[in-house]
Amino acid sequence: MSQYLFKNFQLLEPSLDEIRGGYELLVEGDTIREVSDKPIKSDRATVIDCGGRTLMPGLIDSHVHVFLSEVYIRNLESVPLTLMTARAVGLVKGMIDRGFTTVRDTGGADWGIKESIEKGHIVGPRLFIAGQAIGPTGGHSDSRRRTDYGMRCHCCNAMSFTMCVSDGVTEVRRAAREQMRQGADHVKIMMSGGVASPYDPLTSLQFSMEEARAAVEEATAFGRYVCAHAYTPEAITRAAHAGVRTIEHGNLIDEAAAKLMAEKGMILVANLIAYYAMKERAGEFGMTGDMLEKNDMVIDGALRSLEICKKANVPVAYGTDLLGQLQVEQSREFQLRAEVLTPIEIIRSATSVGAKVVRMEDKLGTLRAGAFADMLLVNGNPLKDLSLLQHQGRNLALIMKAGQFHKNELVH
Numbered sequence: 001m002s003q004y005l006f007k008n009f010q011l012l013e014p015s016l017d018e019i020r021g022g023y024e025l026l027v028e029g030d031t032i033r034e035v036s037d038k039p040i041k042s043d044r045a046t047v048i049d050c051g052g053r054t055l056m057p058g059l060i061d062s063h064v065h066v067f068l069s070e071v072y073i074r075n076l077e078s079v080p081l082t083l084m085t086a087r088a089v090g091l092v093k094g095m096i097d098r099g100f101t102t103v104r105d106t107g108g109a110d111w112g113i114k115e116s117i118e119k120g121h122i123v124g125p126r127l128f129i130a131g132q133a134i135g136p137t138g139g140h141s142d143s144r145r146r147t148d149y150g151m152r153c154h155c156c157n158a159m160s161f162t163m164c165v166s167d168g169v170t171e172v173r174r175a176a177r178e179q180m181r182q183g184a185d186h187v188k189i190m191m192s193g194g195v196a197s198p199y200d201p202l203t204s205l206q207f208s209m210e211e212a213r214a215a216v217e218e219a220t221a222f223g224r225y226v227c228a229h230a231y232t233p234e235a236i237t238r239a240a241h242a243g244v245r246t247i248e249h250g251n252l253i254d255e256a257a258a259k260l261m262a263e264k265g266m267i268l269v270a271n272l273i274a275y276y277a278m279k280e281r282a283g284e285f286g287m288t289g290d291m292l293e294k295n296d297m298v299i300d301g302a303l304r305s306l307e308i309c310k311k312a313n314v315p316v317a318y319g320t321d322l323l324g325q326l327q328v329e330q331s332r333e334f335q336l337r338a339e340v341l342t343p344i345e346i347i348r349s350a351t352s353v354g355a356k357v358v359r360m361e362d363k364l365g366t367l368r369a370g371a372f373a374d375m376l377l378v379n380g381n382p383l384k385d386l387s388l389l390q391h392q393g394r395n396l397a398l399i400m401k402a403g404q405f406h407k408n409e410l411v412h
């Protein structure tokens with residue numbers, strides 16, 4: 001098994017409050033074998049002199065869509081699955097180039113793309129998948145036009161491939177089981193209206209309590225969990241009572257809903273950048289006025305939701321939810337959160353909290369011994385300057401995933 005011994009770096013371990021010098025770190029195979037403040041002995045390790053740079057865990061984005069390659073989602077109707085997949089190749093490569101060594105897809109990505117990365121057919125981050133996002137008729141994942149009657153074929157374009165409509169306890173059960181049969185790591189359900197869907201009011205309540213409970217029951221039975229798309233306190237509260245584990249977006253959360261989430265041990269996956277980027281640029285890509293109006297309803301709540309959750313002790317993970325052409329903005333979320341949070345809190349959201357979301361706290365988002373060797377070497381100290389994580393990974397001298405170099409600028 002290959003060994004690498006990292007020396008001469010500043011250690012950014014998210015469980016500590018500050019950066020620390022004087023450590024050495026040994027990688028063996030895909031794992032961090034040892035981290036020590038004393039010299040580590042190894043006869044066969046390749047020594048890597050980090051030149052005083054900062055070593056930190058690879059980043060985790062807990063809300064992405066690798067198959068939603070169009071900002072105006074309706075355009076996905078004319079994207080065949082071959083083109084959808086080809087575009088995803090570039091999208092996932094961009095993510096790992098920016099230092100995201102793990103991403104969690106919350107609707108669309110299937111086991112095929114996950115397997116393609118795991119087997120090395122394409123280059124990308126570790127991928128956790130939901131399969132199709134499940135919602136009710138007329139809800140956030142109902143991709144039909146008003147003029148469509150009946151259901152559509154589910155196999156021929158990128159829009160119907162990524163979304164699923166089901167109504168009533170029996171159908172929701174079947175849909176959740178179906179996603180898990182196809183390898184889903186978590187089940188995604190729709191609890192409130194959304195921005196990018198044209199016909200559902202943002203404040204609409206979508207799955208009923210019984211339907212949400214059915215999804216949770218099946219996910220739990222299979223050893224999985226449910227994540228729910230929800231903006232309003234009503235939708236978040238219903239999801240919490242149904243046993244949902246993570247709330248996606250949550251922009252309009254209030255103190256009572258946050259308190260309930262804390263009591264239930266839930267996590268918020270916020271994604272501010274999606275709303276800012278849509279406001280700035282989605283018009284260029286054909287997003288309609290109705291959708292942009294809904295975007296305005298939630299953009300103001302975004303920063304406030306972080307403050308409310310911080311006060312209520314609800315962990316908040318780093319998410320982006322950027323569609324297609326806007327995915328290049330993935331790292332700007334760091335900057336946006338800096339308005340209300342400290343750099344270490346933001347780094348934790350994209351490391352240790354993300355690891356908690358995917359239930360791999362010992363293996364991801366940390367540099368402790370036993371974790372996967374998913375690491376970044378940063379030219380500078382991100383706790384002093386978060387903008388080092390911008391610019392498509394330009395300030396990352398080294399990116400390692402599972403002990404393999406994705407990038408290494410230290411060897412020439």
Ligand SMILES: [Zn+2]
Nearest residue numbers: 063065106321
């Ligand atoms: Zn999403």
